[in-house]
Amino acid sequence: MGVFTYETEFTSVIPPSRLFRSFILDVDNLIPKIAPQAIKGTEILQGDGGPGTIKKVTFGEGSQFGSVTHKIDGIDKANFVYNYSLIEGDVLSDHKIENVSYETKLLASADGGTVVKSISNYHTIADVEIKEEHVKAGKEKASQLFKLVEG
Template sequence: MGVTTFTQEFTTPITPSRMLFRALIVDSHYLIPKIAPLGIKSIEFVEGDGRDGRAGSIKVTNFAEGDVIFDKIESIVYEVQFLASSVGRCLCKMIGGYHTRGDVELNEDDIKQGKEKAMGLYKVVEEYVLGNPNVYV
């Protein structure tokens, strides 16, 4: 099994403690399969407390079937750091590690597709939190 690592950064209009750490990390095992059931079936919270910009980690191990990139991956471990960037906004820094099945190697298109899926998931969570102002307060 090989590991391919990538990094990315993005911002959100939601505070770090409200949306990102709680929704994407602590409650990810409950929230993500609920709001994105066709993409990810389960997530495991690994470590971290999200306070003061410290990183938290999740491990994604049970993907929806039939997705080409996920057929190549055993699991993905994300280490995510949430930093306040301006009033009510957050900067998210993410390092993803794709643990492939057997001796499969990921190419540039696979990595691009994985990043797009990660951003898609982030956007689904962001929309859910923005649309439900009473959650994660």
């Protein structure tokens, strides 16, 4: 198994506490309301919303994928850190990726906004290589959703 790591960083004018609440804690309710073409809905399959919770995310009509299942690995509300892993779904169905783990950190910026740091670890099957362009395309779509949430 290989691991491909991809890091991104961007800023927001929204303070970390407010951004964490909407972008992390309430995202399952918020995104289907403001972008149903991207995410149709989220269903908790197991757990209470905290670490260990398994969720199924169903994508909207505009997506090339049907659904993914992810597991919440950790939530640190005091430090605005969220960890989760993609464990099943269309994204993994090409038999190149076993799972993907994510860590998102929201840090206060000097202007009162937030610096969002994200690390994605793609755990590949055998020594399959992940192209950075493929990851960037997915991150661009996520960035568009983020801008909707920010608005």
